[in-house]
Amino acid sequence: MYPDFEGKVAVVAVGFGSSQTVGVLNGQKERRGYPGVFAEGPDNMARSFGVRTQSTKFGISTDGVIQFKGGYGMASDSAWRARLQALVDS
């Protein structure tokens, strides 16, 4: 579904866990052709975002306000599409 939102939503993937360095993440990004920016956050980043499990996602509007937050298996494709559209419209 991402191509439908390309250019409309910025995607940033941040490593979860100290083993997930930016090099490791970008290796997988290039192998699999994932879009977006893959980056490495500071050690306390997951905690400051209240993240308890990998695959947690935040939808943040243009003014920096968190619109949704969810983890593993949060929603179906159609639900994600609706959420991303709402994010674009926010």
Place this chain on the structure above:
Amino acid sequence: MISSRRASQVWRWFVYTRVIVPLDDSTTTLQVLPYAKVVAKSTGAAVVLLQALNEYPCKLIGSVSRRELVTRYKPPTRSVRILRLNAMTIPLRFLRLMALGLLLPAALTLGACSGADVPPSTAPDTSTSDTTPSTPDADDAPTGKFWRTDIAVGNGEHQVSPATPVLLADGSTATLESLAGGKPLLLYFYATW
């Protein structure tokens, strides 16, 4: 299949508030400890090292002592508990604990297999090379300030996200705000494992 709403509720209350590490009396199982440490350190979860024995008391354990466990684990989080249970008389409450700690993540993983968690796939023209480590999103990012400063920063809905600096592939740093570049941002805490 767990509904997405239910999974979210379960995730909020149970998953990774406690990491249970089953161990036997071999040094082989200790290899899992660094991974448990990573998860615990990232989430602030408590760690329970669980060792089931055929007999009790513990002096019959083999080569791994409690001291060795603590030394090798080097607990980073608020608590580490080491339980040694007689395998023949494991109380029901510990079975429940194990079920929560082991089966629930498995169930959530199965739920995730529905495809909702596959990272946004295959953008046709945005592949990058080693010589251009920053993605087009990063390259296009304006440097202006976009995020509100008049409401509280936090990690919940309707709060302003922390504009945390992150390290990019080219060795530079950028804030989430600058990476968003005035667009909505999907921030994904991702792991390759």
